[in-house]
Amino acid sequence: MRFRPQYALIALAALALTACGGGKVKRVSEPAASIQQLTVGNDGNWEVELRLRNYSSMPMRFDSVALAVKVGDESAGTLSATPGVSIGPESADVVSVRLQPSSSARIVVADALAGGRSVFYELEGSIGVTPEDRKQRSFEVKSRNSLSQAPGLPGVLR
Template identity: 65%
Template sequence: MLRRFRSALIVLSVLALAACGEGVVKRVSEPATSLQQLTVNADGSWKVALRLQNFSSMPMRFDDLALTLTIGDAAAGTLAAKPGVSISGVSADVIELQLQPSAEARLVVAGALADNHTLAYTLEGSVSATPEDKKQRTFQVKNRSNLNHAPGLPGVLR
């Protein structure tokens, strides 16, 4: 019995030491973007809370983005920024942008708010990010999702 216990302990110790030698695998994955919130301002412009998702196993600095926003079937405009934010691995952060949307997109959003219905959107374009200790890369991203009226918050879609 004691001999079995010693053998099992030795095997477990060897396996534990072998696992320590592997270290963390650093993997760079394509990031994702989505709208976390869209707020219609009094002047008709929009405040857009844009979620940047880092799926890499290491931190990445998001340097530049240019995304075309389509609301329903209406081209709303381009979200462009140089956020310069670092996001740790497998994590996300939100940046706020201002947008002067097209007249057609304003009408689509106003209709969704008035009728309290779901609103489809598409974000498509490029995001430039720099992985930790590596050179900057540009990723092509495309995301289709929906926004819903935020209860109790007039002019807000989430």
């Protein structure tokens, strides 16, 4: 059998290409937001613990949040914040946002707390994020969920 340099060259090129293809794919996915906890203050205002979720395969800095909140069927107002928090890949973090809710939303939450019932909520708006080494992007977000009274913590829904 005779040595053929072209076959050795092809094998070497294939090996080099295989080595180049092993890197991790950087994927930017739509972030998510949900209310982790809502605390009704003595003044009637709400302290909202907003859970921000990064589904991307790279770290993302959460620059801005503007989410309209509905409780039951009532509009409560808009959660607006500039958290400036960096969240790792496929991870989440919580930021506190103060909200002065509408009077009709206050009544819905007070009624749920007084009756020990859950209350449905909806978030709709945008989240501005900056993926690692990329330009800032804005994502439209819409989510629905419910909150229930936290046992032993008056005025707290989780």
